[in-house]
Amino acid sequence: MSRFDYVIVGAGSAGCVLADRLSADGTAQVLLVEAGTGTPETRPEVQVPILFPRLFGGELDWNFTTVPQPGLADRSIPIPRGKAVGGSSVINAQLWTRGHRADYDAWAEAGLTGWSHADLQPYFERAEQRVSLAGLRHPLPVTPAFVDACARLGHAPAAEVQEGHLLARATHRDGLRHSSADAYLAPSRERPNLTVLADTFVRRVLFEGTRAVGIEIEGESGTETLRAEREVILSAGAVGSPHLLLLSGVGPAEELTRHGVPVVRDLSTVGRDLTDHLLVPLAFEAQGFRSPGANTTSEQITQYLQDRYGTLDSIISEALLFLRTREELEAPDIEVVHLVVPLGEHQRPTAHGLALGVILLRPRSRGAITLRSADPHDAPLIDPRYLTDEAGHDLETLVAGVREAQRVLRQPDFAQWVGKPLTDGALSEDLDDVTAYIRATGGSIHHLVSTCRMGTDERSVVDPTFAVRGLTGLRVVDASAMPSIVRAHTHAPVTMLAERAADVLLQQR
Ligand SMILES: Cc1cc2nc3c(=O)[nH]c(=O)nc-3n(C[C@H](O)[C@H](O)[C@H](O)COP(=O)(O)OP(=O)(O)OC[C@H]3O[C@@H](n4cnc5c(N)ncnc54)[C@H](O)[C@@H]3O)c2cc1C
Structure with a gap:
C-alpha cells in the first residue's frame, strides 16, 4: 500500500x-x-x-x-x-x-x-x-452600450464595493x-x-x-x-x-x-x-454586430493559437451589473450578465446575437x-x-430582476443593437408571462x-x-x-x- x-x-x-x-x-x-x-x-x-x-x-x-x-x-x-x-x-x-x-x-x-x-x-x-x-482586450461595441444603458438607469460603476456595473475580468x-x-x-x-x-x-x-x-x-x-x-x-x-x-x-x-x-x-x-445561482436568459438576434465564436472554423482556431489576435479571446460575458431590487437591502440581490452571444451559458452559441442573463444572487431555496x-x-x-422557498421570495426577486434587465434593453443606445427576441415572452411585462418565462427558461449558472x-x-x-x-x-x-x-x-x-x-x-x- x-x-x-x-x-x-x-x-x-x-x-x-x-x-x-x-x-x-x-x-x-x-x-x-x-x-x-x-x-x-x-x-x-x-x-x-x-x-x-x-x-x-x-x-x-x-x-x-x-x-x-x-x-x-x-x-x-x-x-x-x-x-x-x-x-x-x-x-x-x-x-x-x-x-x-x-x-x-x-x-x-x-x-x-x-x-x-x-x-x-x-x-x-x-x-x-x-x-x-486580464481585462477585455476586444470588447464589442455593444458592450459599452450596455454599460451606458445601466448608467442611464442610475446604476453607478462598481468600485470598491461590488455593486453597479463593471467590465469583466477573466482568468487569462x-x-x-x-x-x-x-x-x-x-x-x-x-x-x-x-x-x-x-x-x-x-x-x-x-x-x-x-x-x-x-x-x-x-x-x-x-x-x-x-x-x-x-x-x-x-x-x-x-x-x-x-x-x-x-x-x-x-x-x-x-x-x-x-x-x-x-x-x-x-x-x-x-x-x-x-x-445554486439560477440564471434566466433574455436572448435576442444581433443588430449590427457579429458575435465572437459563432461558427468558428478550425483554421481560425489555429491562426488564433499562433498570433493570439482577434476576438476568440472573448469570454462571452463581457460586462456585469449587480443591483438591489429593493432600496432597503444591504447588498445586491440580482446580477445581470451581458453576454455577447444569444444564449445562456450552458448552451452552444451558433448564431449572432446577445443575451442578458438575470441571476438570483441570494436564493433562499x-x-x-x-x-x-x-x-x-x-x-x-x-x-x-x-424556486421552491415557501414565501416565494426567490421568484419575486427574479421577476424584479427580469424587469430591470428589460429596462436596460429598452434604453435607446443599447436597443439599437438588440434584434428580435429569440424566445417568446422575453420582453413581456405581464406578471404571469414573466413568471412563466422564468420557469420555462431558467437554468444553472453552475x-x-x-x-x-x-x-x-x-x-x-x-x-x-x-x-x-x-x-x-x-x-x-x-x-x-x-x-x-x-x-x-x-x-x-x-x-x-x-x-x-x-x-x-x-x-x-
Ligand atoms: C460550466 C461552468 C462555468 C462556470 N463559470 C464560472 C465563471 O465564469 N466564473 C466563476 O467564478 N465560476 C464559474 N464556475 C464555477 C466554478 O468554476 C466552480 O465553483 C469551481 O471551479 C469549483 O471548484 P471546486 O474545487 O469546488 O470543484 P471542481 O473545480 O469542480 O473540482 C473537483 C474535481 O474533483 C474531481 N473529482 C470529482 N469526483 C472525483 C472522484 N470520485 N475521483 C477523483 N476525482 C474526482 C473532478 O473531476 C474535478 O476535477 C463555472 C462552473 C462551470 C461548471
Whole structure:
C-alpha cells in the first residue's frame, strides 16, 4: 500500500491550490488524485477562451443533470462539472469576481471568527498573485452600450464595493485560459514530494474506527488502496465531495442504510443545504454586430493559437451589473450578465446575437445531493429545488430582476443593437408571462455550493478548520464547504477558501 501524508481527492479549483501549498516546503508527501485527464491544456477548446461551451457534454465534463425541477416546469437542468486536472476551472466561463463585503461579514457574524471580508482579502490577494487575470482586450461595441444603458438607469460603476456595473475580468494569460492547474500546479508539479495521479477514479474514503486513513481507487490493475498518514482532503467539488462522503458511510444514517452502505458516522446534513445561482436568459438576434465564436472554423482556431489576435479571446460575458431590487437591502440581490452571444451559458452559441442573463444572487431555496445507489459510478441525485422557498421570495426577486434587465434593453443606445427576441415572452411585462418565462427558461449558472457546509452550528458538516464533524483525519475543502452562497461567480471565492484552508492545515501540522 502506498503511503502519503496528505491525500487530496480532486484536482479542481481548490485541490490544485492545496497540492501546491501543502507540498511547498518539501516536508510532506502529498498525493493529488483526479478522475479526469492530466493534460487538458493540449486541446484547443481548453486553451482558446471563446470555445469553452464546446466542452460541455464532452470528455472533460461529468455531464450531470438535476432531477426534474418543479419550480422550473419540471425540467431537468444540465449541471456541467469539470473532469480534468484543473477541474471546473478548465471548462468554466473564466469570470473572476471576489463577491460582496456583506457575503463574508455575514459569515463572521454567524460565528466564523476570522472569516470577515477584511480577514479574507489577503487570501484573495494571495490567489491573485498566482491566477493570471486580464481585462477585455476586444470588447464589442455593444458592450459599452450596455454599460451606458445601466448608467442611464442610475446604476453607478462598481468600485470598491461590488455593486453597479463593471467590465469583466477573466482568468487569462496571454490570450489563453489560465486554469487552476496552470496557476498552481504547473510551477509545482515536478516537486519530488508531490504526486499527481490523473485518470484515477476514487471510490471511497477508508476508515479505522472514526479516523480516515486513506482512499480506495480504481487503478490500472483494479481496486487499490492508498494510505494517508495525516489527512484525507476531499476537494471533489460540490457534487463529488458529498457523494464520496455518502459512499463512504458518512451521512444521514437512514439514507445510507437504505442503500446498504455501512454507517461510519450519522451526519444528517451531508449533501443538504445545496444552493445554486439560477440564471434566466433574455436572448435576442444581433443588430449590427457579429458575435465572437459563432461558427468558428478550425483554421481560425489555429491562426488564433499562433498570433493570439482577434476576438476568440472573448469570454462571452463581457460586462456585469449587480443591483438591489429593493432600496432597503444591504447588498445586491440580482446580477445581470451581458453576454455577447444569444444564449445562456450552458448552451452552444451558433448564431449572432446577445443575451442578458438575470441571476438570483441570494436564493433562499435549498436543495440536496443524495445517493442514487451505493455504486460509486452512479451519479448522485442532484436536486437544487430551484424556486421552491415557501414565501416565494426567490421568484419575486427574479421577476424584479427580469424587469430591470428589460429596462436596460429598452434604453435607446443599447436597443439599437438588440434584434428580435429569440424566445417568446422575453420582453413581456405581464406578471404571469414573466413568471412563466422564468420557469420555462431558467437554468444553472453552475455555482453549486454548501453541500458540506462549514459552520459553528450543529447542522454544519465541517467545522471552521474544514474538519468533518465527529471524525478525525478528514477535511472537505472546496465549493461544498462554503458557509453560504456568495454574490459572486464562485471560482475566485473557492480559490480564496482553499488558500485559507492551506494555512489552517499548515498551522495544525
Ligand atoms: C460550466 C461552468 C462555468 C462556470 N463559470 C464560472 C465563471 O465564469 N466564473 C466563476 O467564478 N465560476 C464559474 N464556475 C464555477 C466554478 O468554476 C466552480 O465553483 C469551481 O471551479 C469549483 O471548484 P471546486 O474545487 O469546488 O470543484 P471542481 O473545480 O469542480 O473540482 C473537483 C474535481 O474533483 C474531481 N473529482 C470529482 N469526483 C472525483 C472522484 N470520485 N475521483 C477523483 N476525482 C474526482 C473532478 O473531476 C474535478 O476535477 C463555472 C462552473 C462551470 C461548471
